[in-house]
Amino acid sequence: MPSPDPLSAIRVVLAAPSHPGNIGGAARAMxxxxxxxxxxVDPRRYPHPDAVALASGATxxxxxxxxxxxxxxxxxxxxxxxxxxxxxxxFAGRVLGARDAAAEAVAHTAYGDVAMVFGTEMSGLSxxxxxxxxxxxxxxxxxxxxxxxxAAAVQVVAYELRLAAGGGGIWRAPRFEPATxxxxxxxxxxxxxxxxxxxFLDPKMPKRLLPRLRRLFARAALEKEEVNILRGxxxxxxxxxxx
Amino acid sequence: MPSPDPLSAIRVVLAAPSHPGNIGGAARAMxxxxxxxxxxVDPRRYPHPDAVALASGATxxxxxxxxxxxxxxxxxxxxxxxxxxxxxxxFAGRVLGARDAAAEAVAHTAYGDVAMVFGTEMSGLSxxxxxxxxxxxxxxxxxxxxxxxxAAAVQVVAYELRLAAGGGGIWRAPRFEPATxxxxxxxxxxxxxxxxxxxFLDPKMPKRLLPRLRRLFARAALEKEEVNILRGxxxxxxxxxxx
Numbered sequence: 001m002p003s004p005d006p007l008s009a010i011r012v013v014l015a016a017p018s019h020p021g022n023i024g025g026a027a028r029a030m031x032x033x034x035x036x037x038x039x040x041v042d043p044r045r046y047p048h049p050d051a052v053a054l055a056s057g058a059t060x061x062x063x064x065x066x067x068x069x070x071x072x073x074x075x076x077x078x079x080x081x082x083x084x085x086x087x088x089x090x091f092a093g094r095v096l097g098a099r100d101a102a103a104e105a106v107a108h109t110a111y112g113d114v115a116m117v118f119g120t121e122m123s124g125l126s127x128x129x130x131x132x133x134x135x136x137x138x139x140x141x142x143x144x145x146x147x148x149x150x151a152a153a154v155q156v157v158a159y160e161l162r163l164a165a166g167g168g169g170i171w172r173a174p175r176f177e178p179a180t181x182x183x184x185x186x187x188x189x190x191x192x193x194x195x196x197x198x199x200f201l202d203p204k205m206p207k208r209l210l211p212r213l214r215r216l217f218a219r220a221a222l223e224k225e226e227v228n229i230l231r232g233x234x235x236x237x238x239x240x241x242x243x
Numbered sequence: 244m245p246s247p248d249p250l251s252a253i254r255v256v257l258a259a260p261s262h263p264g265n266i267g268g269a270a271r272a273m274x275x276x277x278x279x280x281x282x283x284v285d286p287r288r289y290p291h292p293d294a295v296a297l298a299s300g301a302t303x304x305x306x307x308x309x310x311x312x313x314x315x316x317x318x319x320x321x322x323x324x325x326x327x328x329x330x331x332x333x334f335a336g337r338v339l340g341a342r343d344a345a346a347e348a349v350a351h352t353a354y355g356d357v358a359m360v361f362g363t364e365m366s367g368l369s370x371x372x373x374x375x376x377x378x379x380x381x382x383x384x385x386x387x388x389x390x391x392x393x394a395a396a397v398q399v400v401a402y403e404l405r406l407a408a409g410g411g412g413i414w415r416a417p418r419f420e421p422a423t424x425x426x427x428x429x430x431x432x433x434x435x436x437x438x439x440x441x442x443f444l445d446p447k448m449p450k451r452l453l454p455r456l457r458r459l460f461a462r463a464a465l466e467k468e469e470v471n472i473l474r475g476x477x478x479x480x481x482x483x484x485x486x
Contacts, residue, residue, distance in 0.1 A: 029395055034385040057390060092416035099406070139402070140411045142277040147300060152272055152398045155391070159382070159399050163342070168383045173335035 006165040009109035011037040012154060013074045013081075013117040015129055018044045022121060024054030025151030027061035033158035034167060038065040039074045039115075054151075071117070071129050079112035080105060083125050083133030084153060086146050091127065092136045101137035102160035116157055121150050179227045187227050187234075188214065194234045197241045249408040252352035254280040255397060256317045256324075256360040258372055261287045265364055267297030267305065268394030274301035276401035277410060281308040282317045282358075297394075314360070314372050322355035323348060326368050326376030327396060329389050334370065335379045344380035345403035359400055364393050422470040430470050430477075431457065437477045440484045 012030055017023050023046060027038055038061050040046060046067065055062055068074050075081050082101050085092070096104060105114045117133055119125030130136060139148060139156050148156070162168070179187075192210065195201035201209055220226075255273055260266050266289060270281055281304050283289060289310065298305050311317050318324050325344050328335070339347060348357045360376055362368030373379060382391060382399050391399070405411070422430075435453065438444035444452055463469075 025392075028390070028392065031388045032384045032391045032395070056392075058388065088414040088416065090417055095413060095415055097411055097413045098402075099411075136416075138413045140405060140413050141275045142405075145274045145301060147271070148275045148398070149268075149271065149299075149394075151392075152275070152395060155395045155398055156402050159341075159402075162383060162385075168340055168342075170338060170340045170381045170383050171331040172338055173331065173379075174333055 006106045006109040007034045007161060007167070008036070009112070010035060010105060010114045010116060010161060011039050011074075011078070012158075013039045013041060013071070013115050014043070014150070015041045015071055015074075015117060015125060016044070016120045017046075017150065018120055018122070020045050020048030020051040021054040022150045023048075023065075024051040024056070024058075024062065025149070026118075026154040027051070027055045027065070028058040029151050029155035030158050031058035031061050032155070033162040035158050035161065036061055036064065038062070040065055040067045041071050041074050042069055043067065071132055074117075075115055075132060077113050078115040080108040080135065081115040081117055081133040082135045082137040083117045083130045084119070084137045084139070084157065085124050085130060086138060086141065086148070086153075087124065089127060089130060089136065092130065093134075095136045095138060098137060098139045098157055098160045099164075101135065102157065102164040104135065105161060106164040116161070118150060118153060176223045176225060179222045179224045183224065183227050184217070184222055187217075187222075187231055190231055190234050194237050194241070198237065249349045249352040250277045250404060250410070251279070252355070253278060253348060253357045253359060253404060254282050254317075254321070255401075256282045256284060256314070256358050257286070257393070258284045258314055258317075258360060258368060259287070259363045260289075260393065261364055263288050263291030263294040264297040265393045266291075266308075267294040267299070267301075268392070269361075269397040270294070270298045270304035270308070271301040272394050272398035273401050274304050275398070276405040278401050278404065279304055279307065281305070283308055283310045284314050284317050285312055286310065314375055317360075318358055318375060320356050321358040323351040323378065324358040324360055324376040325378045325380040326360045326373045327362070327380045327382070327400065328367050328373060329381060329384065329391065329396075330367065332370060332373060332379065335373065336377075338379045338381060341380060341382045341400055341403045342407075344378065345400065345407040347378065348404060349407040359404070361393060361396060419466045419468055422465045422467045426467065426470050427460070427465055430460075430465075430473055433474055433477050437480050437484070441480065 012035060014023060014026060051062055052059055082105055108114045139153060141148060192203060196203045255278060257269060273281060294305055295302055325348055351357050382396060384391060435446060439446045
């Protein structure tokens, strides 16, 4: 069983990032999905104002980021390290898509920390870095243009981690009071009368009009308020017909 | 059944994007996942060199982008429009997470074009824009910091579309020739002999050593070449023991 908050056991490791803006972008992508632990291996320029600018409010992730000199240091204590690579590597062992890699990462948080490792922007992880990882992860992409930005790759993986950790909850629009069956039947009775009075419907030969209307409104799952609005419209038509 | 190439029936609509760099970033995110049809509704500054710079090679998407004046124009011909919103809206109808929204979008390509609609960077889609969409999509995110960049939101949705369209294929490391059962049994027989000669194993009381080794190597799915390497090591030990 994964830990109660699997995301808190997952660190994102950026190996030798060269552009501080990308570090900020990665921090922002992490925090949008609830990841907070960033480890920077030998960043070329860091700290840097570009990192703060691109983090856009996710500076808490930067403030708590660890800076280390080697990938080995970044992986201390990790029971699973997933190294990401867009391009095929001859000596890779298990290769998992981002979704499966995220599931495996979350499952491993039951045993300890997990590291998701991303390479430098231009060339990705070196072979030497990749062999330090237990599993290779890769993001399915357009074979003719697989060039995700570093922050975009972190975004997709962080998103998959959040979903794998059960954090796929989304907002829902407020529900209004649903109409009852008898209110809906009264609506149809009213509509039948009105449509007949309008000579749009011959009550002796209703054909498929009413079933079609029933199907439409059943799909919409009518609310009480909506039934009232529709009956108001019908009453207005009744008035016009009678005039 | 979706169209043979569902992604070619899907357009990404950016409503009133204010920063040209974000248009470029969205184009890049689209192309990484095989989406090519971009529609810009009343962009504040476009064309613009920042769009080209941030597109980073995905300029073909920008070159083919359509610029229109209103959202209604952008949605002409679309049988389904999914409007994305990070924040709850009172009058939203069906709200789907990105994964379900992508599945629905791909399914609808059987009937015609589908539009994925994203609002302006600061405030998202207006209520007036959102009611023009059939379904609301939302990306699960950290409730305390749900602030995905526009290009990052497009990246996640494009990724889900690619997977929903069956494009989840990933690269695999080359497979080398697997060892046969008899080669593997010969290896265990050799190892048993060597371990006994080393006095590491009493062949009359093998205990759990061999089952553990068998388990380890079974998990690794030994290749022919690896069996040869291991037998080479065993032969070298045999030589040392005999000396």
